[in-house]
Structures are given as C-alpha cells and as structure tokens.
Amino acid sequence: MVSKSVSDRRLIRPFLGRSAMGFALLVLAFLIPNWATANGQHAFVGYQKCRTCHKKTEIGNQYGAWLESRHAKAYETLGTEKAKKWGAEAGVDNPQTDDRCIKCHSTAHGVPDERVSRKFDRTAGVQCESCHGAGKDYKKKKIMMDRDKALEKGLIIPTAELCTGCHNDESPAWDEKAYTLTDGSTAGFDFEQAVKKIAHPVPEGYDPSATGGAD
Ligand code: HEC
Numbered sequence: 113m114v115s116k117s118v119s120d121r122r123l124i125r126p127f128l129g130r131s132a133m134g135f136a137l138l139v140l141a142f143l144i145p146n147w148a149t150a151n152g153q154h155a156f157v158g159y160q161k162c163r164t165c166h167k168k169t170e171i172g173n174q175y176g177a178w179l180e181s182r183h184a185k186a187y188e189t190l191g192t193e194k195a196k197k198w199g200a201e202a203g204v205d206n207p208q209t210d211d212r213c214i215k216c217h218s219t220a221h222g223v224p225d226e227r228v229s230r231k232f233d234r235t236a237g238v239q240c241e242s243c244h245g246a247g248k249d250y251k252k253k254k255i256m257m258d259r260d261k262a263l264e265k266g267l268i269i270p271t272a273e274l275c276t277g278c279h280n281d282e283s284p285a286w287d288e289k290a291y292t293l294t295d296g297s298t299a300g301f302d303f304e305q306a307v308k309k310i311a312h313p314v315p316e317g318y319d320p321s322a323t324g325g326a327d
C-alpha cells in the first residue's frame with residue numbers, strides 16, 4: 113500500500129508542476145495586456161481596422177485599391193481549378209489548407225492566434241498588414257500621422273525584399289519573363305513596375321488634421 117502511494121505521487125508530481133507553470137503563465141497573460149507585444153511582436157488586427165480610415169476618398173481610398181487588387185483575392189485563388197492542378201503536381205491535396213500554398217496567399221501565416229485579433233480573417237488574402245506590418249500598435253490616428261512614431265510601433269514601408277519574400281521562384285506561378293526591364297532584359301519580378309501596378313497613394317495636399325482630429 114505504502115509503496116503504491118509513493119509511486120503514485122511520483123507519477124503525479126511532474127504534472128502538478130507543469131500545470132502550475134501553465135497557470136502562472138495564464139495569470140501573467142492577463143496581468144500584462146501587452147505581453148505579446150513586449151518584445152516588438154506586434155499583433156495583427158485585419159484589413160477591416162485599416163478600412164475605417166483608409167476607405168475615405170480624401171485620404172485616397174487605399175482600401176478600395178487593395179480590394180480591386182489580386183492580393184485581396186489571393187486566398188480565393190487557391191480554390192480554383194488551376195490551383196488544384198498545380199497543387200496536385202506538388203503533392204498538395206487542398207491548396208487552401210496546405211502550408212506550402214497558404215504561406216504566400218494569406219496574412220499572418222504561422223502567427224499564433226494570441227497575436228491575431230478575434231475578428232481577423234485568415235481567408236482574406238494578402239492584406240495591408242502583410243506589407244505594412246502588424247497594426248495593433250500603430251493604427252491610432254495620432255500615431256499614424258507621425259511617421260517616426262508609427263515606424264517605432266511597427267509600421268513598415270515596404271522594400272523590394274519584402275515583396276520577393278513571396279514573389280520568387282518557389283511559387284508555381286513564377287514566370288522568369290513576367291517583367292521587361294529598361295535594358296530589354298526580362299525578370300520574374302521588378303519592384304518599380306510592380307509597385308506601380310498596386311499603387312494606392314495619399315493625394316497630394318491631403319491634410320489629416322483637417323478631417324476629424326486625433327482619434
Ligand atoms: C484612425 C484612422 C486610421 C487607421 C485606423 C489606420 N490609419 Fe493609416 N493613416 C491614417 C492617417 C491620418 C495617415 C496619414 C496620412 C498622411 O498624412 O499622409 C495614415 C498613414 C498611413 C500610411 C503611410 C505612412 C507614411 O508615413 O507614409 C500607411 C502605410 C498606413 N497608414 C497604413 C495603415 C494600415 C495598414 C492600417 C491598418 C492596420 C492603418 N493604416 C490604419 C489614418 C489611419
């Protein structure tokens with residue numbers, strides 16, 4: 113009898129230890145609301161949050177431009193016959209659920225749910241935050257109007273390297289001749305031309321302080 117209870121305890125203790133640790137972490141998560149962002153790991157909010165301000169005509173309706181672009185449909189594309197065919201060639205059963213495809217056709221891929229807002233739509237394609245960085249900490253108007261502050265809070269102004277993270281020869285759609293350069297040679301991607309295709313500028317003379325004030 114005695115020896116049994118000793119061995120029971122030995123079995124139980126590691127589990128007790130682990131759940132106590134889990135409980136402490138849970139408490140920490142509640143005590144420090146920004147624990148996920150403490151290490152510069154900003155949280156994703158989704159295009160709907162950006163839309164609130166960036167759908168307005170005065171600011172340039174970046175939302176509308178994005179919605180018309182193929183980036184907004186990137187996840188849908190993985191459901192097409194072409195995607196299924198390319199998937200099959202790569203040994204992929206369902207491109208819409210396979211990491212090998214969604215990693216470039218969605219936003220916040222591989223980012224745990226704790227760092228993604230509850231309303232975030234993982235099926236909404238390549239969203240604003242794929243290019244501009246996770247927005248929870250820079251999306252306030254006061255911060256958005258101050259570029260240095262916004263950059264400090266996670267805003268990204270995209271460079272060619274950001275685009276070629278997805279626009280590269282790992283993609284089954286990669287076409288070495290997609291772009292013709294000024295010297296007549298071809299390339300699979302050209303930052304300057306590609307950015308023009310997705311242009312969504314703020315109109316010159318736009319004055320953010322004139323409409324609405326700080327949020
Ligand atoms: C509360 C309103 C508001 C929200 C929400 C908002 N923005 Fe902005 N954003 C602005 C304003 C105002 C500017 C400043 C425009 C200017 O002065 O040119 C701006 C500027 C920007 C710029 C240009 C920065 C620069 O210095 O070139 C980017 C990029 C941007 N926003 C992306 C986003 C993204 C992505 C989201 C969602 C995660 C978002 N914004 C959410 C209001 C907002």
Ligand code: HEC
Binds near residue numbers: 215270307
């Ligand atoms: C997260 C991955 C990802 C990033 C980052 C990304 N793209 Fe894309 N892009 C895609 C996917 C996927 C498509 C195709 C979507 C579809 O057809 O459904 C696409 C399509 C496009 C297209 C339309 C197709 C074409 O070649 O005419 C352009 C233009 C484009 N991207 C430009 C850019 C630029 C410029 C950048 C960087 C500022 C960029 N992309 C960053 C994934 C990405």
Ligand code: HEC
Binds near residue numbers: 286
């Ligand atoms: C490395 C990033 C990357 C990966 C991985 C990736 N794609 Fe894409 N995909 C892209 C980009 C970028 C485009 C847009 C290319 C363009 O047209 O310029 C694209 C375009 C497409 C298109 C539209 C092509 C057209 O012209 O109609 C389909 C379909 C597609 N991808 C299917 C898939 C499937 C299926 C997988 C997984 C087996 C996959 N992709 C994996 C980046 C990727």
Ligand code: HEC
Binds near residue numbers: 243313
């Ligand atoms: C595929 C990448 C990509 C996506 C998706 C994207 N942007 Fe951009 N965005 C860029 C690039 C590239 C620039 C241009 C930077 C430059 O002009 O140097 C830019 C510029 C901007 C600017 C500043 C324009 C100016 O004139 O200063 C704003 C505001 C902005 N984006 C908002 C958004 C919003 C809001 C969304 C989503 C609705 C979005 N972007 C989606 C790549 C992207």
